[in-house]
Amino acid sequence: MMSPQLPQEQPGGTTLSLSEEALPSHVAIIMDGNNRWARARGLSGVRGHRAGVESVRAVIERAVERGVQTLSLFAFSSEN
Numbered sequence: 702m703m704s705p706q707l708p709q710e711q712p713g714g715t716t717l718s719l720s721e722e723a724l725p726s727h728v729a730i731i732m733d734g735n736n737r738w739a740r741a742r743g744l745s746g747v748r749g750h751r752a753g754v755e756s757v758r759a760v761i762e763r764a765v766e767r768g769v770q771t772l773s774l775f776a777f778s779s780e781n
Contacts, residue, residue: 727771728764732757 732753739749757774764772 724767724769726769727773728769729773729775730757730760731775 735749735753736746737749738752739746753776757776761772
């Protein structure tokens with residue numbers, strides 16, 4: 702089961718959207734896979750983390766625009 706996502710441009714140009722009634726007040730994000738993403742593209746782990754930061758900034762901006770009250774982010778762990 703997929704969790705609802707904030708409206709955003711998706712790969713291929715499609716857009717997800719939620720009605721105001723369906724918008725959650727609390728969104729939690731667990732960042733995972735930055736290193737795998739980078740390695741799959743022949744990039745350094747640092748570049749993967751940089752891409753993760755760019756994604757987080759976009760999510761934060763969109764969450765603010767849409768009025769999400771709480772945004773939780775787990776970004777670092779000893780395993781990653």
